[in-house]
Ligand SMILES: [Zn+2]
């Protein structure tokens with residue numbers, strides 16, 4: 001039986017183990033992908049640390065997967081071998097529960113599938129995934145370029161395009177890390193008057209390089225007051241994982257403004273008076289569907305938005321993960337499979 005290498009986590013808090021496994025056959029409705037690259041996302045810590053309820057071990061993480069369709073299961077008509085595809089967070093759904101019947105597939109209560117959590121993900125030479133989870137990857141993007149767009153990219157792009165902001169509106173991007181450096185680029189290319197917000201004056205050149213029209217150093221200045229001087233933000237997307245940093249910008253929302261939360265902070269203190277007096281809102285956003293991923297990839301090609309990446313081969317998965325977890329990576333960490 002032909003084998004492949006995967007990087008698995010065998011128990012909560014355990015280290016990565018590189019092991020040989022048989023290459024899996026795709027079941028009916030599933031597709032096998034020969035993985036070329038897989039981004040390492042902060043959410044992979046849910047697997048590493050065992051924080052996802054009911055997670056079964058051993059598990060291979062990874063939901064920023066790009067590779068080549070290698071085999072298709074029975075009944076799969078929309079994909080063929082040789083196509084280049086991406087697999088993101090959203091793996092599949094039942095189609096029959098009340099959430100699915102309402103079109104809210106991400107809220108499926110019966111068979112919600114998440115790549116690298118419900119089934120083994122992309123820290124591997126091959127994976128099998130439901131056909132519905134696949135997005136077509138344009139030829140213009142290399143595997144390493146496309147991989148981070150399957151989670152960091154789609155999350156920022158989709159949050160922005162569903163935020164209610166219109167061309168010319170003032171949009172803040174809180175945080176200039178893995179998510180934020182993409183968020184600024186997308187916001188600029190979508191035609192928003194874009195404000196990068198981060199800690200330290202040393203990030204100002206980065207914000208400018210990414211195309212931001214303004215930069216606010218939240219250590220030296222009150223970010224809420226600075227946003228109000230610019231007219232008040234229609235939208236702020238909060239990419240950080242620090243609730244206090246999110247709380248500090250809420251006062252920068254203009255009338256009818258929305259704070260879009262995409263960073264998984266532990267808690268957030270909000271001012272009810274601020275919300276009701278200006279009809280302001282706080283809203284969360286998760287990534288999106290495979291079709292949203294495809295839109296993200298196409299928009300990135302169209303407008304030149306690219307993730308900045310550090311790459312590691314699969315056999316250095318431990319170092320690569322630690323680099324992501326250190327928060328010092330500039331800006332996404334991507335595993336390459338060497339085939
Ligand atoms: Zn992710």
Ligand SMILES: [Zn+2]
Pocket residue numbers: 093094095096097098099100107108109110111
């Ligand atoms: Zn369902």
